[in-house]
């Protein structure tokens with residue numbers, strides 16, 4: 647007799663652009679997905695989640711298994727955290743409440759070392775992973791998400807009870823497999839820190855400059871001065887990564903630069919935070935990488951100047 651393997655129960659902790667996009671896609675693929683919401687709970691509970699997908703067109707999930715409190719969620723085998731890194735520490739109680747005893751907690755977030763503080767607050771029995779999403783998606787209204795392009799996720803293991811490297815990779819493969827089942831390109835990364843530095847090659851220049859210069863990717867890529875600035879910032883990230891022991895694949899910064907030229911015009915998520923007067927993800931995207939590079943004896947003056955300008959803007963913004 648052939649038995650069917652039960653699909654894991656998935657919880658989304660923070661249903662914004664990223665949580666809503668991946669959660670909806672996983673639910674469409676037949677997973678049992680439970681969504682934790684805050685300000686958009688009533689809208690989503692009443693009207694569902696709506697995604698305008700760049701290639702699949704309009705998609706709706708209605709009804710949604712929506713929760714305003716993690717205490718009401720069933721025990722989840724996988725928890726995908728889609729909140730901003732600025733609220734990670736506050737999320738620990740919700741994660742603990744929604745987690746099955748040996749759950750895997752996957753932080754779908756940009757930045758470096760974003761798992762560290764949360765790790766101290768979680769029980770040792772929980773596996774903690776990081777996921778880097780290469781995607782252009784934003785919230786267009788309560789429960790309404792616009793997807794502009796891309797979607798791949800790179801998954802890596804951070805810490806937890808996995809006995810050895812093979813056990814860690816099995817869990818990472820399982821995580822990547824969830825996304826693939828939902829038709830989303832996903833890669834298992836043997837080294838999470840390397841994956842996080844790779845993603846920073848894009849986020850450090852574009853996220854910050856979108857706020858500082860008030861410009862989205864198309865104007866940033868159309869102007870000779872901003873192009874030069876982006877390339878200089880990218881080169882510094884590559885230098886910082888190298889100092890920390892993470893060599894980027896050859897030509898990686900050029901690849902991201904050219905990828906951005908082909909992307910539709912895009913406002914990075916940091917710009918959305920600035921517009922809505924939410925705290926900027928400066929610690930994850932600037933402070934941590936600058937500190938790691940400095941500890942490895944590497945100064946990154948252009949990134950430091952960008953970071954100090956953003957800190958000034960962020961303090962005045964709320």
Ligand SMILES: NC(=O)C1=CN([C@@H]2O[C@H](COP(=O)(O)OP(=O)(O)OC[C@H]3O[C@@H](n4cnc5c(N)ncnc54)[C@H](OP(=O)(O)O)[C@@H]3O)[C@@H](O)[C@H]2O)C=CC1
Pocket residue numbers: 659660661662663664665682683684685686728729730731733736737754755756779780781782783784785915927
């Ligand atoms: N958007 C993008 O294209 C990309 C984003 N990323 C990264 O993904 C991460 C998420 O970004 P994004 O999806 O854009 O962010 P959003 O602001 O769209 O979503 C964050 C969500 O988390 C919710 N949230 C925060 N705290 C809580 C809480 N305590 N309880 C319940 N819900 C909570 C917010 O609710 P509320 O509405 O109440 O604030 C919001 O719905 C970031 O690290 C970002 O850098 C990475 C690649 C691309």
Ligand SMILES: CC(C)(CO)C(=O)C(=O)O
Pocket residue numbers: 756779780781782796848849912914915
């Ligand atoms: C735009 C993109 C795709 C860059 O990798 C992204 O994932 C981000 O905004 O963080």
